[in-house]
Amino acid sequence: MAQQTPLYASHIAAGARMVDFAGWDMPVNYGSQIEEHHAVRREAGMFDVSHMLALDLEGADAKAFLRGLIANDVAKLTEPGKALYSCMLNEQGGVIDDLIVYFLTDTRYRIVVNAGTADKDVAWMQQRLAATGTKATLAVRRDLAMIAVQGPNARAKTWAALPGAEAASANLKVFQAAEFGSIFIARTGYTGEDGFELTLPVDKAVATWNALVAAGVKPCGLGARDTLRLEAGMALYGNDMDDTVSPLDAGLAWTVDFKDESRDFVGKAALVANGTGKQTLGLILEDKGVLRSHQKVVTAQGEGETTSGTFSPTLEKSIALARLPLGVAAGDAVEVEIRGKRLKARVVKAPFARNGKALA
Amino acid sequence: MNTPANLRYTASHEWVRVEADGTLTVGVTDHAQEALGDVVFLELPEAGRVVTKEEAIAVIESVKAASDIYAPVAGEILEANQAAVDAPESVNADAYAAWLFKIKPANAADVDGLLDAAGYEAAIG
Numbered sequence: 055m056a057q058q059t060p061l062y063a064s065h066i067a068a069g070a071r072m073v074d075f076a077g078w079d080m081p082v083n084y085g086s087q088i089e090e091h092h093a094v095r096r097e098a099g100m101f102d103v104s105h106m107l108a109l110d111l112e113g114a115d116a117k118a119f120l121r122g123l124i125a126n127d128v129a130k131l132t133e134p135g136k137a138l139y140s141c142m143l144n145e146q147g148g149v150i151d152d153l154i155v156y157f158l159t160d161t162r163y164r165i166v167v168n169a170g171t172a173d174k175d176v177a178w179m180q181q182r183l184a185a186t187g188t189k190a191t192l193a194v195r196r197d198l199a200m201i202a203v204q205g206p207n208a209r210a211k212t213w214a215a216l217p218g219a220e221a222a223s224a225n226l227k228v229f230q231a232a233e234f235g236s237i238f239i240a241r242t243g244y245t246g247e248d249g250f251e252l253t254l255p256v257d258k259a260v261a262t263w264n265a266l267v268a269a270g271v272k273p274c275g276l277g278a279r280d281t282l283r284l285e286a287g288m289a290l291y292g293n294d295m296d297d298t299v300s301p302l303d304a305g306l307a308w309t310v311d312f313k314d315e316s317r318d319f320v321g322k323a324a325l326v327a328n329g330t331g332k333q334t335l336g337l338i339l340e341d342k343g344v345l346r347s348h349q350k351v352v353t354a355q356g357e358g359e360t361t362s363g364t365f366s367p368t369l370e371k372s373i374a375l376a377r378l379p380l381g382v383a384a385g386d387a388v389e390v391e392i393r394g395k396r397l398k399a400r401v402v403k404a405p406f407a408r409n410g411k412a413l414a
Numbered sequence: 415m416n417t418p419a420n421l422r423y424t425a426s427h428e429w430v431r432v433e434a435d436g437t438l439t440v441g442v443t444d445h446a447q448e449a450l451g452d453v454v455f456l457e458l459p460e461a462g463r464v465v466t467k468e469e470a471i472a473v474i475e476s477v478k479a480a481s482d483i484y485a486p487v488a489g490e491i492l493e494a495n496q497a498a499v500d501a502p503e504s505v506n507a508d509a510y511a512a513w514l515f516k517i518k519p520a521n522a523a524d525v526d527g528l529l530d531a532a533g534y535e536a537a538i539g
Contacts, residue, residue, distance in 0.1 A: 069450075071448075071449075082451070082478070083451055086451075086452055087451050087452050087477050087478070088452045088477060088505075275476055277451060277477060281477060342455065343455055343457070343475070344454060344475040344480065345453050346479075346480065364477060365454040365455070365475070366478050367477070374453075393473065
């Protein structure tokens with residue numbers, strides 16, 4: 055039996071097509087995925103992301119613990135509410151999960167992790183807390199729901215829906231959060247558009263969702279969320295990287311912080327020893343068809359593989375992220391094998407689209 | 415659910431219209447287009463291709479996923495619908511207007527093995 059978010063009944067009432075996602079019964083679309091995609095690029099849309107898990111880490115050693123736990127360095131977070139995207143690695147340098155850490159105080163951090171990896175993540179963190187003798191506690195916040203409101207008008211519509219929210223969040227920089235009563239407002243997202251991710255008590259989820267609908271925010275499913283994040287060049291855990299893939303090969307080197315040489319973190323030794331073996335770049339299909347994950351890519355430097363692929367509603371072409379041999383560069387012509395045929399594609403730098411515009 | 419009574423169906427979600435000359439016009443059902451979501455690409459068989467029953471002969475891709483389309487009967491492809499290839503979204507707009515290919519059955523009696531509307535609705539539960 056799949057788990058349901060506090061907004062399940064709202065999705066059903068809105069005519070959503072539900073699918074199983076990581077053990078959760080989630081809306082994939084409410085009619086047309088493409089219309090939902092455009093709503094986010096052009097106006098404002100929202101996603102129920104309550105299947106994701108918020109964790110609160112609190113204690114005297116919280117900061118030191120996180121500096122050793124994840125590949126990005128929380129020491130660079132000094133402004134309250136500031137967020138950091140990072141991978142959490144295993145000893146082999148593979149990605150256990152990608153996550154966002156919010157700095158609240160030196161002894162208090164909020165971490166948001168993926169739904170499909172949540173149990174594994176919590177177990178790993180608890181094991182690390184014990185193994186390192188850390189003075190900090192990890193609270194699992196399944197009492198919270200999450201709504202991502204995204205699009206050029208997302209912030210204004212959120213303020214219209216939630217009286218008082220504007221004063222609390224108007225000055226937030228990108229990748230920064232503030233607490234507004236019991237609602238945690240973060241200027242973050244997974245679409246390449248401006249907007250907020252709201253984390254709020256479960257019993258406020260339906261009223262908040264309804265207020266956002268009334269303010270003109272279009273409910274959008276996980277289908278549009280996937281095409282939006284892929285256009286934005288954002289990695290999806292399980293597709294673009296997993297336990298066996300190094301962040302250096304997955305196009306996530308920018309999230310690995312080696313600056314403080316005295317800092318050790320889980321997986322660092324393996325990353326240093328193995329270096330970068332592959333690179334992740336974007337592809338645009340020039341022939342007709344649709345790129346999907348795990349298709350073979352033939353380049354002058356050898357074979358690679360697509361890790362995510364879809365039809366891009368913004369570009370009206372098919373796009374993919376692909377793990378390619380070193381030496382392949384943006385502008386190169388490559389071929390992708392689809393159902394036994396080799397189709398022409400062009401290598402580009404992701405993102406493909408952000409802030410309402412096609413970039414590639 | 416929209417399942418016209420004048421058509422025949424397969425359990426793999428093709429609809430089949432038996433024309434006056436005995437040829438068959440084939441598309442995907444309304445149920446199929448709804449399950450697929452926004453259709454963005456079609457790859458249809460070429461005229462003259464000889465196909466066997468239940469052979470995967472075409473591909474329909476939505477934003478979400480790729481699915482095969484199967485020959486409802488053995489026969490020869492007479493024509494593919496280029497208008498649908500040029501406007502794949504027409505399958506979502508009206509799955510029964512956006513036919514995909516026409517086929518001449520090798521054996522006219524094979525049509526009798528296809529589902530009727532009630533049978534198809536029962537099959538998809």
